[in-house]
Amino acid sequence: MKSLGLRWRLTLTYAALLAVTLLIASVAGLIALRATLYAGLDASLRSAAASVVSQLAAPITRPSAADREVLDRINNQQPLKITVFDALGHTVDRGPSPVGFVAREGVTQVGWYRVFTQRTPRGWVQTAQDDVEVRTALRRMRLVALLGVFPVLLLAVAVGFAVANRALRPVDQVSDLAARIARSGQASERVPLAPGGDELARLTRTVNEMLARLEALLARERVFAHASAHELRTPLSVIRATASLALERERSPEEYREALAQVQGVSEDLTGLTTRLLTLARGAGALDLQTINLADVALFAAEAHTGEAQAKGVRLTLDPDSAPAYGDAGALALAAGNLLQNAIRYVPAGAQVWISSGVDDAGVHLTVEDNGPGVPEGDLARLRQPFQRGTGQTGSGGAGLGLALVAAVMEAHGGALGLDRSPKGGLRARLELPSEPHA
Template identity: 60%
Template sequence: MTFRWRLTLTYALLLALTLLVAGGASYAGLRHTLYAALDAGLRADAVSTARLEARPDLEPAPQVAASLDAMNRQQPVRVTVFSVTGREVDRGPSRVGFVPRTGATQVGGERVYMLRVGAGWVQASVSDAAVRASLHAFLWQELLGVPPLLLLSLAVGYLLADRALRPVDQVSDLAARIAAHGQPGERVPEAQGADELARLTRTINAMLARLDEQLTHERLFAHASAHELRTPISVIRAATSLALEGERTPDEYRAALAQVNEVSADMGTLTARLLALARSARPAGNGDVNLADVALLVSELHGEDARARGVKVQVTADDAATRGDFDALVMAAGNLLQNALRYTPRGSVVRVQSGVRGGDAHLTVQDAGPGIPEGDVPRLVRPFQRGERTAQNADSSSGAGLGLALVQAVMTAHGGQLHLESAPLSGLRAELRLPPRR
């Protein structure tokens, strides 16, 4: 059974129970009202007769009394006066006999009201056939009206369930198509409004957009990786093939092996950075981190490189508490500092700062290099992408274009942001922004 029918039948069952309870309550209320009105009329007749019996001066002559008794027997309401012992003394005869019980009661098809007076009892009785007929008609109206109402509710309930679950069907069909073809480019038609299903369709579309973006990046990453690795592999094969073509002198073999060793070292570095990029999307830890410690550590780790390049590193380490993977954040900040040292002219200063600004923890690396055009920023955070300033700095040619991609991946995994701002006279300002520690 489909979820639509389960939902519809559940709704119909609840409606049937509601109608049953409401119908029972209505029937009970109508019965109580009708019998209460009947009892009130009988009580009024009994009280009126009791008042007449209490006044002997109003007692009619025997001939008149006989006529009144005959008239009483022809009325729907039968009034009878009983002695204390239950013997009929006036009016009558009673249709139900003596009932020694004060108040209203039911005797067969008669509704009886007994009133106790000083000299005995006054009984008023009437047939309740009219009340029972009214209740019977009301019950049949309810029984005949419920089935059509239930059928109508089933149809309306199914239509509502079908309309409500249509976005779920669309999501299911789309997921099946993506599973079959592996192309998450399609989107679910977004439901209007702000209810749960509208949020579901928007969330699914956002997830698919993110998935499509990730798959696109992965395809580009795979293609770029193959391209980057193809060149050193070709160099190694060419060097070894040339060395094996004929007899070579020991110096020629050493030259070939040196070339292979150099290219292999570059391949090892590239492979390590590729592995780091793959791991950066899933930080190993999520502990308390102070970006001031990160700034101090990366300046120390790259201090020797800075001195060799003739560049001064100036550190301003103010507290900036956040949460994350300390090693991954050190790697990200280290990449920024390494890039800054690579592109900063000899004798210049690279500034590393940490602190809190605008409620976020930040770590900033400011170099004095040529900067990058603003339009190149989105491209440079993707793997194997290099900017124009690479050509302006001979020492930068060894880069594989993975540094900023690594930083971007680490920031995405930490819920942070990487901001790059370039100015013609002040170089590139790279800033890591992370949520503060709560």
């Protein structure tokens, strides 16, 4: 059987709690009413007994037998029965008792009668009255409570379902939107914001923020896939053309070796490109977050690329200040190494590259800058995208993935990659991490 929806579960839970509350309130009310009614009845019995006792204290004038018979008949016609007994429990006056002699002082329930007995110097005075009026009143109240519960519960179910339906409407919108996105693959739609600042309002805002990030991610992935296909197509076309040309006719061993050498060179470029694509795909993956120091990251990156700088005649200057951070040391070292490798690759021989770290008001940072030709302002924004190179740098080697990898690593850390013109003349690339750990 299909399980009940959340609306009905909330509504029925609310109705069950209300039913229990009404039951407890009804039982408590009936108990209080019963106590009040019997207290009033007991008070009337005590008052009647006290009146008779005061009369017995006066001089006794015994009525005649005929008068006593008339008085007993009148007494029996009243709802409140009064009987006077002697010390041995024999009826003396105003009898007979409807319940017989009860030799116990105080209020007693005998059958349907409420009985009050009081000792006197000469015997006992007993007052008794049928509690039919009390029982009738209690029965009516039970009936009213029972009949009144059902309309209240029906109203509670209707109101509870309406409230639950209104409260869960944003959840339905989120669910429907997720289903549409799953079918279409388009994340451009947004959930209507729930009013106020409660949990559902925060949910709709969070879902919209997530969808905005998802849309940007999907757009970036489409661009990345298109650019990857374009970059891979060129070396594959060269390999296919070289192989086809070599197989068109018989060739000399030297010509075969030349063709194979060309295929090998292109294959090595293709292997390097594939490796960089894999590195980029992994760069924004799961991070091993721990407490690190960006000064150590800068030192590691400088040591890793000192040989490359020396081979080109580029001078490295290291200026690390302590910069405690919370991040993945391996991913940040990869990002810093890419910045340093880019700087060494694109500056002319004899240039200088600086790598430093520190802390400022914005957070902790690691900076790589150079005194090379730099990058035009209009190119800075697109350099963070895969396969993008600066103007006039298409023949300088590389696939244009380094800064895209750095940007992905910083985004995963909750930080940013800053690119601008260095006061030293070239490009300044800055890894910026927040002061607090990124969730």
